[in-house]
Amino acid sequence: MNRNKFSFMKTGATMLLSIVMLSGLLACGNTNSAGSATNAAGDNNSSSTKTSPVTVKTAYAPFIGGIGIYALDDKKFDLDHNVDLQIGAFGATSPLMSVMTGDVDIAFTTLQSYLVSVNALIEEGSDISTLPKIVYLHNASTGADGIVADASIKSVADLKGKSVTAQYGEVTHYMLAKALATAGMTVDDVNLVDMGPGKGGAAFVAGSVDAATTFEPYLSQGTTARNGNIIISTADMENTILDVVVVSAKNAKEKPEWLLNTLKAVEDATKYVNSDLDAAAELTAGDLQVSAEEVKAMYPTVHLYTMADNIKGMGEGGWIYDTMKDVVDFYTSIGTFKKPFDVKQLVSTDFLSK
Structure with missing residues (x-):
């Protein structure tokens, strides 16, 4: 993609x-x-x-x-x-x-x-x-947007305390908040790294962060480059974006x-x-x-x-x-x-x- x-x-x-x-x-x-x-x-x-x-x-x-x-x-x-x-x-x-x-x-x-x-x-x-x-x-x-995470992170709940990219005040920030809410968490429960979806996806592929709120092709590239997991996507969050x-x-x-x-x-x-x-x-x-x-x-x-x-x-x-x-x-x-x-x-x- x-x-x-x-x-x-x-x-x-x-x-x-x-x-x-x-x-x-x-x-x-x-x-x-x-x-x-x-x-x-x-x-x-x-x-x-x-x-x-x-x-x-x-x-x-x-x-x-x-x-x-x-x-x-x-x-x-x-x-x-x-x-x-x-x-x-x-x-x-x-x-x-x-x-x-x-x-x-x-x-x-x-x-x-x-x-x-x-x-x-x-x-x-x-x-x-x-x-x-x-x-x-x-x-x-x-499904075109979501969170890709390191292989050790299997679920949204596992993001607690991890570094996760999203652009503050923008679409990905909102999506991250909605995703975390599915596990009873807020953005305060993660280490927010303020990056747009493109830079965040690239940072994840490079191994600089634990997870990225991004879109394709970075979701797929992340699963390949780091054997990562797409732990949640807009396929799971109807009418979010x-x-x-x-x-x-x-x-x-x-x-x-x-x-x-x-x-x-x-x-x-x-x-x-x-x-x-x-x-x-x-x-x-x-x-x-x-x-x-x-x-x-x-x-x-x-x-x-x-x-x-x-x-x-x-x-x-x-x-x-x-x-x-x-x-x-x-x-x-x-x-x-x-x-x-x-x-x-x-x-x-x-x-x-x-």
């Missing part, structure tokens, strides 16, 4: 140096570039019209969870719905900031990174109602046709991947820079959410709200967040079953 070939590093919102500028931008109102494209195309209010497709810019970290996005592009599901999805990789700016500045129209990002960015803006004085909204659940890690689809508050409220059509195209692509993985793997191998066989081998480590999953997860009483609250409570407990906030204001359910 050569995830290092396509830069799977999903970091949190660490590039928030221009928060004050963005807060000012919010006060002036958020502008969406796809809206401009719609106007240029000629008031595109229906997917049944024969006008030119609306250009929709998106940002995505290229990894196996993006198989549906690349299948969407290769199979032209976007054009079927009169949108032209332009896929771009994450740059130095966080996905949330890119949505707010209008550099992208729709972003796919981890729930944790999204909430870290939201919190930073709230603490800078932004009104939560003006911040980008979650409109769709896209994929979840179901997931990607959500985020758009500006303005577009979430106004529900432009291009947004509805983009989500329909995403759903079509998900159905396609789930119904014909062999064909999808052949189509997307080049995009992910691995072989089709590697795509198929990696695919069980993620789950692409369907619309039915979205209705269950985001609808009334859906599990996403408990997960979001848990993430916020964790970051508050370690001091990354000053105080919790109402996560329900960050989710729009207007796009379910459309």
